Amino acid sequence: MHDPQEAFVEEIEEGVGRIMADIGYSGEWVLEVPPEGMGFRALPCFPLASALKKAPGEIASDIAGRYSGDMTISETAGPYVNFSIGGTALGRKTLECLEGMGPRYGSLPSTGMSILLEHTSANPNGPLHVGRTRNPIIGDTMARILRFAGDDVTTEYYVNDVGKQVAILVWGTDNAPSDLPPAETDKADHVRVRAYQWANSRMEDDPAVASEIESLIDGVEAGDAGTISHFAGIVKPVLDGMLQSLARLNITYDSFINESQFIVNGDVVDVVNGLKKSPIAAEEDGAWFLDMEGLVHGRSTKFVFARSSGTSLYTTRDIAYHKDKLARAEALIDILGEDHKLQATQLGHALGELGEERRPEVVFYSFVSLPEGKMSTRKGVVVYMDDLIDEAVELAREEVESRRPDIDETKKAEIAEAVGVGAIRYNMIRVQSEKKIVFKWEEALNFDGDSAPFAQYAFARASSIIAKGGKDVSWKVFEPDNEEARFLEVISRFPSVVRDCAETRRPYRMAGYVHDVAVAFNQFYRDCKVIGSDREEERLVLVKAARTVLGNGLDLLGIPHPDQI
């Protein structure tokens, strides 16, 4: 019902399993997806050779000879047994799933698992820059995929409203002269980052400023209500500005939680007291730490959780936050930059010391840098996300202007926005998260090939054919010809790709699949005339299938897909 490939895979696995028992092989074996044109699944027989004391080729032909299935057939190919699906069974099965699932094709049944996924959580001290964009894009895409794969997901933004960066922002906002260079927009994140940058340079020059900022932090740490609400008043507009930019990328959150909460409600004190009881806890000059000798590597293995001054640390608050999250969901996923790797393992051990069995699962990503080096909001060496979006939308706007002079201005603007935003999201998600990205304008603004516009364009083509068909296309199961079956094979992979992305927590693979579908559809478009052909009704169903899968795939990537582009 959900996955057209499932029944075939099961039949092959059962059949092969029986043969393995018959020939007395109890070792490992796996089915793999063979290269293009060699069937549906393959069984390499090399691993069986030494156990059975026979040549792989001989074993392969033996297994192929013994195999029998209702829907699948086997064939020897040297040391491999290749399994193929007889006739058009896969195509028909795919059409059946499409008919049964309709617009939800690709989604998986509910797992009943509640997942709290924390992402972004950027300090609210200025506009998001391109480097900070990778986190929300990975997080939001992951959330969309997990939901589609049946998990019950809540996304959360942990607002750092009490840290040093924010204190610098607050001091700057309170003390900045009125003649600071004005921002190019009136968005609060852009306006107030000027005060933040100014405060940073003042702090470096003047120790008195540094100590004023320190005392602000102490006020918050002490749980002083006045200081906390003063902070909140300054942070709120900045955070709103950041959220506005994220919303433009179709990224929103189910929940927000303030870091200050854990100071105010006493959770941090509980964590500190709990950790002090740990057998690996120790005191040194009035500060408390966990000695993680043997658990972590580096110059120091001490994990400090209480300062000699008695105030808490970011990491301690983070432990309190994770305990809180653990109480709210069955599983936790955090999206973090690779610079947080050590902290994540320290956090895990600390939770263990507090008697917590579960651990947050972490998806790490490497940084996005500029060709000239690291980005820094403080130094102003940045490409702001807002500027990148504006630039992408503007470029898309010029494209639309020259390609589609026929449509009205509102429509053009809508398409430009969709293409610009899509290009950015696609470009940021398509690469495996552990690879670093060097930001280059020409790549970020690429509208050809392996890009969002490529897939959006295919979607629009599909939409336009259906519109031209003139009537509602209803799903139906029919006998596909060769070209059609080839296309349906790509469509049949969607549910298993969703499962793979969700289970391995690798959202970037969805981008690759969407690209494959667009390529397959473009070929189908070239080879198979739809409107006016004698297979018009059947082919319209395939176009609808393409539109459904492309649409759902783009939704999973958070990329808009207008019907015309």
Added chain:
RNA sequence: GGGCCCGUGGCCUAGCUGGAUAGGGCGCCAGCCUUCUAAGCUGGAUGUCCGGGGUUCGAAUCCCCGCGGGUCCGCCA
């Protein structure tokens, strides 16, 4: 000094639980718009899979040693 991640044609990238000719994309060259949107399609050139050892019937994939890049090892966040 130590830990973790990355290193694939000029550029970006998939493949990495070892297996059938290393997939894509950008760029380059040559074609295709009286045919459902050419942001498309077809064909072509371009690869010491960072280097060296090892394990194996077989290594881009596993192990060891290097090299290059990233990142971390604060009573900062």
